[in-house]
Amino acid sequence: MGISMTTSQLLVYVAISSLCIFKVSAMDTFIAAVYEHAVILPNTTLKPVSSEEALALMNRNLDVLEGAVTSAAKQGAHIIVTPEDGIYGWGFTREAIYPYLEDIPDSQVNWIPCNDPSRFGHTPVQERLSCMAKNNSIYVVANIGDKKPCDTSDSQCPTDGRYQYNTNVVFDSEGKLVARYHKQNLFMGEDQFNSPKKPEIVTFNTTFGKFGIFTCFDILFEDPAVTLVKDFHVDTILFPTAWMNVLPHLSAVEFHSAWAVGMGVNFLAANLHHPFMHMTGSGIYAPDSPRGFHYDMKTEEGKLLLSQLDSHPYHSAVNWSSYASSIEANSMGNQGFKGTVFFDNFTFVELKGVIGNYTVCHRDLCCHLSYKMSEKRSDEVYALGAFDGIHTVEGTYYLQICTMLKCRTTALETCGDSVEAASTSFEMFSLSGTFGTQYVFPEVLLSDVQLAPGEFQVSSDGRLFSLKPTSGPVLTVTLFGRWYEKDRASDLRAQALVLITIAITTIEYLS
Structure with missing residues (x-):
């Protein structure tokens, strides 16, 4: 028997069908992965290596990371986080890091590097990360270096004519660049990079929740870390880090799991693995309890963690006093x-x-x-x-x-x-x-x-x-x-003391 519908009935049917599709596509839970990477370090040098040497070193690390991405995807992971400095290591001068940098565009450009690798110049690392994500149908989070030219029209432009940023990138399961974040709070000795002029608030939406991203030392400051949760209401934080453990209160697994509880979000922390530098401690943390964590000062191997999380975790308010x-x-x-x-x-x-x-x-x-x-x-x-x-x-x-x-x-x-x-x-x-x-x-x-x-x-x-x-x-x-x-x-007090000191010195000089 044939079925006929009025226009109003058809609209109701389409609306109900769309709602059902949305409910099916929106996920209540997802599988998260983090990889603690034993990074392969470059030879120590103050002089820049060639771009070919830099890429060769990065490809060795990307080979390892690709193995972790592939393994995570085969186990059902929807997203994987890899560490800060995980593609080229650390210990660079500003000049020595330059051959490792690529021009990373804003994520609004609608770009899949795996399909169009030369659209923004020479971007082999972004191409490879994009292909990892696309070929494994998984979101890939990585940390690389961004370079942006500037000139004298910018009063803050460095003398070498470029900004260099410690940068997180996220590629979705189709290989598209969906997030780029420049680290705001650089750690002591991180002189090879610049801080952005103002903190960047970077979020993106998925079928399994709203995500925010920041890097390592950022976690101790309000912007952008707290702002992402308080004002932008993200469900999950992505956290590439190169964290050196400091006991009794700032060991990686200890503090990162506590931040998830205190802020009421999922927290995916991927640390480097380098016991000699006290670097270990990665985890998948929910607001109610750690779902998986790894701390290992005895071996030299990396570690892949996977666990299921709620896409929209529940958090109750606490009056701490x-x-x-x-x-x-x-x-x-x-x-x-x-x-x-x-x-x-x-x-x-x-x-x-x-x-x-x-x-x-x-x-x-x-x-x-x-x-x-x-x-x-x-x-x-x-x-x-x-x-x-x-x-x-x-x-x-x-x-x-x-x-x-x-x-x-x-x-x-x-x-x-x-x-x-x-x-x-x-x-x-x-x-x-x-x-x-x-x-x-x-x-x-x-x-x-x-x-x-x-x-x-x-x-x-x-x-x-x-x-x-x-x-x-x-x-x-x-x-x-x-x-x-x-x-x-405290910053204002410090600035006031500096101004007072300058004033006193000036008065004494003039007198």
Whole structure:
């Protein structure tokens, strides 16, 4: 029997059909992959090598990365992240990096390098990355170098007539360039690159969520990292990094997993693998728990991780100061002592019993801890510490930190030193603080630099507490707070001091 439709019926049918197609194409979950790459480094030289030598070195690394991409795709991955500096390594001068750079266009140009490799000049690396993505039907995230010419009409143009950028690129499953991000916060010694004039906010949409991207040291600053989540509402962060681990609070797996929890996003972190430089630690992190992570200081091999994530993860709001502000701070009496954590001067109190309730304050931050150890060992000392102030070593940024940590030895002056092994497990812990910021990242790190998936939780009133006895001895339980507004205040104070110094010097000279 034939079927006839009125125009209105046809429109309704088309609308319903379109909705069904959209529902089928939009995915609730996806498979993510990250690859920790043991990068093949160039020979150390201050002079630039030829472009042929540079490409040969990059192709050796791309051979390895292509193997990881192919393997991830065969296992069903929809996207793979590879590390910062993963194609050519590090240790370059501004001149020495130049042969490794390509002109990377804005992603709005609608370009598939695999199909049209010469459209923007000589771009063999972009062509190869594009073909990896296209041939394996997978999104590929990589870190390469971009070059952009400039001239004297630009007052900020470098003397060599070009900008050079540490750059992330994303190619979709058809090989199309869909994102280009220039790193904003360059790490100390990264003099071969320029920062863009203003932070770039780079996002792109897929059938499995909205993605944002930034690089390594960017994670410690508000722009673009926090802005991507707070103002642009991304679901997942892509994070190529060349991260050197710094214990007790800035080991890669520890801090990156904590950032995912604190910001309420998926976080795909791909680190380099170079144990001699303390580079290891990659992971696939969800807001509720790590889904997969890798930390290996013993071997020289790379590592591919895959895990399933929710395309639109759920995140509940936390008032980080609510619980702690309701507790009356107990006086420490003479129990408090000073200690140094990554050059910051903390106030500590020793945990003396197998069970205890302690408070320690530094400036406006008071930290509260309740705990029960499995046993109180005579050969290990733990302390509760607080820090509220500006950090000024490898960057300038304001911290508020509450931390319970194992001291390196039984001598109190070693509290805050780097330590990787412990023997004391905890039956329970609950840590909170009177934070002035709502950007707090909860860390739980076990002995041998291992995470504790599913063993702790954060309450809406700001407590970081255990759900069960820890599965291993504890290195640290920490609430790592960043107070971004005070970064600017500190910068202004520093600028004011410089101006005052100049004024005083000028007056003394004139007089």
